[in-house]
Amino acid sequence: MIKRTLPALLLGTTASLAVMAGGANAATATVAGTEITNVAKVKYSVGGTPQPEVTSNTASFVVDKKVNLTVTEVGNSATNVFFGATAQVTTFKVTNLTNATQDFRLVAGQQGTLSLTAFGGIDNFDMTNVHVYVDSNDDGIYQAGTDTATFIDELAADGSKTVFIVADVPATGPIGAIAGVSLTAVTANGGGAGALGIDVVGTSGAGTDAGVDIVFADDAGILDGLRDGKSSAYDQYTVGTAAINFVKKATIISDPVNGILSPKAVPGAIVEYCLMVTNGGPGSVTDISITDNIPAGTTYVPGSIWSGGTTLLGACVIDGTPEDDDATGLDETDINGGNFDGTKVTATMPVILPLTTVSARFRVVIN
Numbered sequence: 001m002i003k004r005t006l007p008a009l010l011l012g013t014t015a016s017l018a019v020m021a022g023g024a025n026a027a028t029a030t031v032a033g034t035e036i037t038n039v040a041k042v043k044y045s046v047g048g049t050p051q052p053e054v055t056s057n058t059a060s061f062v063v064d065k066k067v068n069l070t071v072t073e074v075g076n077s078a079t080n081v082f083f084g085a086t087a088q089v090t091t092f093k094v095t096n097l098t099n100a101t102q103d104f105r106l107v108a109g110q111q112g113t114l115s116l117t118a119f120g121g122i123d124n125f126d127m128t129n130v131h132v133y134v135d136s137n138d139d140g141i142y143q144a145g146t147d148t149a150t151f152i153d154e155l156a157a158d159g160s161k162t163v164f165i166v167a168d169v170p171a172t173g174p175i176g177a178i179a180g181v182s183l184t185a186v187t188a189n190g191g192g193a194g195a196l197g198i199d200v201v202g203t204s205g206a207g208t209d210a211g212v213d214i215v216f217a218d219d220a221g222i223l224d225g226l227r228d229g230k231s232s233a234y235d236q237y238t239v240g241t242a243a244i245n246f247v248k249k250a251t252i253i254s255d256p257v258n259g260i261l262s263p264k265a266v267p268g269a270i271v272e273y274c275l276m277v278t279n280g281g282p283g284s285v286t287d288i289s290i291t292d293n294i295p296a297g298t299t300y301v302p303g304s305i306w307s308g309g310t311t312l313l314g315a316c317v318i319d320g321t322p323e324d325d326d327a328t329g330l331d332e333t334d335i336n337g338g339n340f341d342g343t344k345v346t347a348t349m350p351v352i353l354p355l356t357t358v359s360a361r362f363r364v365v366i367n
Contacts, residue, residue, distance in 0.1 A: 029066070029099040029157065030063045030099060031063065031099055031100060031157070032063055032064060032065035032066070032098075032099050032100040032212055033062060033063065033065075033100070033212050034062070034063040035060055035061070035062050035063075036060065036061055036062075036063060037058050037059065037060040038058070038059055038060075039055055039056050039057070039058050039059070040055075040056040041053050041054065041055050041056070042054045042056075060209070061209040061210075062209065062210060062211060062212055063099070063212075064203075064207065064212055064213040064214070064215055065098060065099060065100050065200075065212055065213070065214050065215065066098060066099050066215050066217045067098050067102075067187050067200055067202075067214060067215065067216045067217060067218065067229050068097035068098055068216075068217045068218045069094065069095060069096055069097055069098065069102075069104070069185055069187055069218055069229075069230075069231045070094070070095045070097060070218075070231050071092055071093070071094050071095075071183055071184070071185050071221065071231040071232055071233045072092065072093050072095075072233055073090075073091070073092055073118060073233045073234065073235045074091040074092055074093050074140075074162065075091055077119065078117075078118070078119045078121075078178075078235070078236045078237065078238040079235070079236070079237050079238070080237075080238055080239075080240050080243065081169045081237050081238070081239055081240070081243060081280070082169065082239060082240060082243025082244070082245060082278075082279075082280015082281065083169055083170065083171055083172055083173055083177075083239060083243070083280045083281050083282070083354075083355060084169060084170075084171045084278075084280055084355065085168070085169045085243070085245070085280060086129075086168045086169075087142075087144060087166055087167075087168065088127075088166070088167055088168065088169055088237060089142045089164050089165070089166050090164070090165045090181055090235035090236070090237065091140070091142075091162060091163070091164055091165075091235070092162070092163045092164075092165070092183045092233055092235065093160050093161070093162055093163070094106075094152060094155075094160065094161050094163055094183075094185045094231075095158075095159070095160040096155045096156065096157060096158065096159050096160070097157075097158070097218075098157060098187065099157055100157060100190065101154055101155065101156050101157065101190040101191070102154075102155055102187050102188065102189070102190045102197075102200070103151060103152060103153055103154065103155070103187075103188040103189060103190050103196050103197040104151060104152035104155060104161075104185045104186065104187060104188060105151055105185070105186040105188050105196060105199065106132045106134070106150065106151055106152065106163060106183065106184070106185055106186075107132070107183070107184040107185075107186065108130050108131070108132040108165045108181065108182070108183060109181065109182040109183075109184065109223070110123075110126050110127065110130065110179065110180065110181055110182070111123040111179075111180030111181065111182065111234070113125075115180060117178055117180035117234065117236040118180060118233075118234035118235055118236045119236055119238075121176075121178040121180075121236065121238065122178060123178055123179060123180040123236075124173075124174050124176070124177060124178055124179075125170065125173045125174060125177050125178070125179050126170075126179055127167035127168060127169060127170075127179045127181065127237060128167065128168045128169075128170055129167055129168040130165065130166075130167040130181070131150075131165070131166045131167070132150060132163060132164070132165055132166075132183065133147045133148060133149065133150060133163070133164045133166060134147060134149040134150070134151070134152055134153075134161055134162070134163055134164075135147055135161065135162035135163065135164065136148070136149060138161075138162065140162050142164040142166060144166075147164060151188075151196040152185070153193060153194065153195075153196070154190050154191075154193050155190075163183060163185075165181050165183060165235065167181070167237070169237065169239065169280075171355065172281075172355065173239060173282070174282075175282050176239075176282075177238070177239035177282065178236055178237070178238050178239070179236060179237040180234055180235075180236045181234070181235055181236065181237065182222070182223055182232055182233065182234050182235075183232060183233055183235070184221075184223055184224060184230055184231070184232040185230065185231050185232070186199055186229060186230050187199070187200045187229040187230070188200060199229070200214055200229050201214065202214045202215065202216050202227075202229070203215065216228060216229050218230065218231055219231075221233070222234060239280070239281070239282065240280070241282065241283045242279055242280075242281065242282075242283045242284065242285045242354075243279070243280035243281070244277060244278070244279060244280070244285065245277070245278040245280060246275075246276070246277050246278075247275075247276045247278075247314075248273060248274070248275050248276075248292070249273070249274045249276070249314075249315065249316075250271055250272070250273055250274075251271065251272050251274065251315075252264065252265050252269055252270070252271055253269075253270040253271065253272050253363065254269065254270045255268060255269035255270070256268040256269070265366060266366065267366050267367060268365065268366060269365070269366045270301065270363055270364075270365055271298065271363065271364050271365070271366060272304075272316075272361055272362070272363045273292065273361060273362055273363070273364070274311075274315060274316035274359060274361050275290050275292060275347070275359060275360045275361065276311050276314075276316065276357055276358075276359045277290065277352060277357065277358055277359070278352075278356070278357040279352040279353065279354055279355065279356060279357075280354075280355065281354030281355050282354050283354060284351055284352065284353050284354060285351070285352050286350060286351050286352075287348075287350070288348060288349040288350070288351075288352060288358070289346060289347075289348050290346065290347045290348075290360050291344050291345070291346050292344060292345050292362075293343060293344045294343060294344060294345070294364060295364070297366065297367050298364035298365060298366055298367060299364060299365050299367055300340055300345070300362070300363075300364055301362070301363040301364060301365055302325055302340075303322075303324060303325060304361075304362045304363035305322070305323040305324075305325070305338035305339070305340065305345060305347060305360070305361075305362045306319075306320040306321065306322055306323065306338075306360065306361050306362070307320055307321055307323050307336035307337060307338040307347040307348065307349060307360045308320045308321050308334075308335065308336035308347075308349050308358055308359075308360070309358065309359040309360065309361065310357070310358070310359065311357045311358075311359050316359045316361045317359070320336065320359065320360070320361070321334045321335075321336045323336070323337060323338030323339065323347070324338075324339075325339055325340040326339055327339040335349070335350050336348060336349050336350075337349075338360065338362075340362075345360075345362045347360030347362075
């Protein structure tokens with residue numbers, strides 16, 4: 001700083017000071033690394049006569065980085081799943097509140113057994129094959145093969161990204177099964193697109209005017225401490241008392257040109273629909289009724305309904321009970337039922353035990 005000393009003859013005279021300095025806009029955080037400069041000027045008079053204005057040196061400093069972030073659960077509810085289900089999703093949002101572009105390292109975790117979970121429950125089992133992915137197209141929906149990034153890359157100040165924890169449910173588990181999971185985001189250095197930067201380290205000791213100091217300003221989270229550059233949130237998977245999965249498949253059985261050898265979906269071809277209902281448990285389900293409208297461009301094949309069958313490798317097995325097209329008669333004396341009312345097929349079954357699959361099937365001909 002330049003100091004100017006006025007001669008003694010100025011003592012007793014009057015002086016007026018005009019300081020020109022730039023103020024910060026409280027509504028917008030100044031970007032880290034911005035150099036802020038200002039100067040001051042002094043005006044004075046001697047014996048009533050204005051003197052030349054004196055300008056100070058330029059004072060400058062560089063804006064430091066104020067590291068802050070949040071992780072929040074999205075949806076405010078548990079993800080309902082069933083035993084044996086794969087690629088089940090919980091959703092979070094990571095927001096960069098730092099005054100700079102940052103990367104974020106993402107860590108998925110599981111709560112300990114008997115710990116209190118996010119939505120009023122007690123953790124009593126663990127998910128398997130746990131992964132964390134970033135929403136690549138910002139649609140808020142996990143898409144396997146599309147959402148593949150495992151860290152947040154170059155997130156601008158005030159920007160947010162949706163993050164998914166994707167995991168499989170074990171084949172079996174306890175009654176009232178609940179698995180608590182967590183996501184922790186760790187602030188990392190930005191500046192290298194396509195690669196995760198190293199974790200940000202806070203500046204220790206006195207700061208400097210010329211360089212960018214790192215100041216942590218984040219709150220303590222559920223799994224992280226105060227001012228540590230991290231934030232975290234819980235979510236949970238809840239296995240329903242009877243989680244149902246319903247799958248329909250169409251198989252070309254034969255066609256008038258090729259017969260049963262490599263049949264094609266040409267007019268006159270026979271198509272079999274396989275309707276599979278899986279009970280993920282842990283409880284049984286009863287009074288199952290499946291309905292399926294005959295699609296346009298096809299005609300129902302009379303007498304082709306089979307109900308209460310099993311499955312193998314994701315397809316219907318040729319079993320179950322044969323059902324005629326009405327809802328009366330000898331075929332209705334068994335435990336399963338089925339009928340065709342002219343527009344839709346209905347198949348009924350009394351019960352599906354936990355962790356089992358039942359099926360119904362019928363055929364149509366392509367017009």
